[in-house]
Amino acid sequence: MQTTGPNRDRAPSASSQPSAGPEKLPGIRHIIAVASGKGGVGKSTVSVNLALALQQAGYRVGLLDADIMGPSIPVMLGLPTGEQPEMTADQKIVPAQRYGLKAISMGMLTGDDSPAILRGPMVGKYLKMFIGSVQWGQLDYLIFDFPPGTGDTQLTLAQSVPLSGAIVVTTPQDVSLKIARRGLRAFETLSVAILGIIENMSTFTCPHCGEETDIFRRGGGERMSSELGVPFLGAIPLDADIVTGGDEGRPIVANKASSVAAKAYVAIATELASRLEALPTTALGAFIWNWETNEGEPAWMERSVRPMGSPTTPVGFRRRDPRTLSVLWEDGRSDDFDVRDLRLACPCALCVEEMSGRPLLNPKSVMPDVAPHAITSAGNYAIIFRWNDGHSTGIYSLKHLRALAESFAAKVVEDV
Ligand code: ADP
DSSP: OTTTOTTTTSOOOGGGSOOSSSOOOTTEEEEEEEEOSSTTSSHHHHHHHHHHHHHHTTOOEEEEEOOTTSOOHHHHHTOOOSOOOOBOTTSOBOOEEETTEEEEEHHHHHTTTGGGGOOHHHHHHHHHHHHHSBOOOSEEEEEEEOOSSSSHHHHHHHHHSOOSEEEEEEOSSHHHHHHHHHHHHHHHHTTOOEEEEEEOSOOEEOTTTOOEEOTTOSSHHHHHHHHHTOOEEEEOOBOHHHHHHHHTTOOHHHHOTTSHHHHHHHHHHHHHHHHHHTSOSSSOOOOEEETTTOTTOOOBOGGGOOTTOOTTOEEEEEEEETTEEEEEETTSOEEEEEHHHHHHTOOSTTTBOTTTOOBOOOGGGSOTTOOEEEEEEETTTEEEEEETTSOOOOEEEHHHHHHHHHHHHHHHHHHO
16 A cells, blocks of 8 residues: 555655745655644544544655644554664664654653653753654545643744644634634744634534534634634544543554544545645745745736636735835735735734724824835745844734735725
8 A cells, every 4th residue: 555655756845845934854745734722622632543534545644743731643553652762773763653644752662651851952852853753655635633832942943844734723612712712823933824723522423313413612713724824634523432542552543544533534534635636736836926026026926817716825925115015816806905005904812803804903092104024935725924123923814815815805895
């Protein structure tokens, strides 16, 4: 299966584009962070089963348990703990192999009890070791089970690894969603593309009567996706077999492939793989654009315009003059944005109250000659402005940019 998997010879896509981030790891096409705002939402369970579902689809997959303080992957995969790992001649750690996956976890190195004694610099040291010193070989996907939360450890990790993007796992409860939203914003701040949201512990189907119950409510993940303009990858039902399988080292995708839950993981894996394969290779690619000198200006590709093109895919950015950003969209529309209008429309948490959408930015506080220092691409879904008033937390999703263009145009019509 390993040699006949899909896309073996296809050129790598987004992660090989020029980027301001950390260097690509040799031999690994896509590194995907699986994250959550808090523990206990099923992030590690999703990491394991998603990795297995990708592996079963023929991809070469590695799984890295970065949850240094509470590693659970060894138990979930039934791996031995507390044994010295095998080393290669050049002192690289040989990952364990289970169900066709390559896996490495702090728990395998230290046993179940000791990780909690690791503190501060030690955590950093082990994380670096994980990242650089494991003999992964050639991988299509490295699934990176992040520690829960959005603190320093997570930010260090996201900055030290060339992620293709992050998946955020949440349960349908309000509190969990609120926390997941915060996690999502943390990734956005670091310009890590959000590949999608997975809602875990969704509907419970009674194994006896087949009746469906939404124990933790339902649909929150999907709502959050549409609110934030990020993809919804799917929902995993609440299933007692997931718990048993996890506790006994028999993950449900490997052990009960015909179950509803296993099929949900497979569907999510398919969706994820197709999203990663479709990351833009034709559009503008990554850019870091110095607005003042116009160095690094992205392309303006009129030939890419198509009548049925996407309304949220730009095929051109241009500095029309120092105060005007022009955008050409794939569907042929072009828009001229006054840069101060864009500054006033910043969607970040400092400028707009996260939950209510209430504006926090006082337009009077924004100087008339505000302009970008630089504009950079964030994955394939957003651009980030660094402004000459020091503001730099605004990530403008392409969807947001297009909506702004339409609302500005509507306002001009109204004013006439
Ligand atoms: P996290 O990594 O977010 O801390 P875990 O993956 O360790 O969470 O899962 C926490 C607990 O929830 C585990 O006992 C796991 O078996 C259970 N669990 C995870 N997903 C589901 C699900 N869809 N249905 C039922 N139990 C689940």
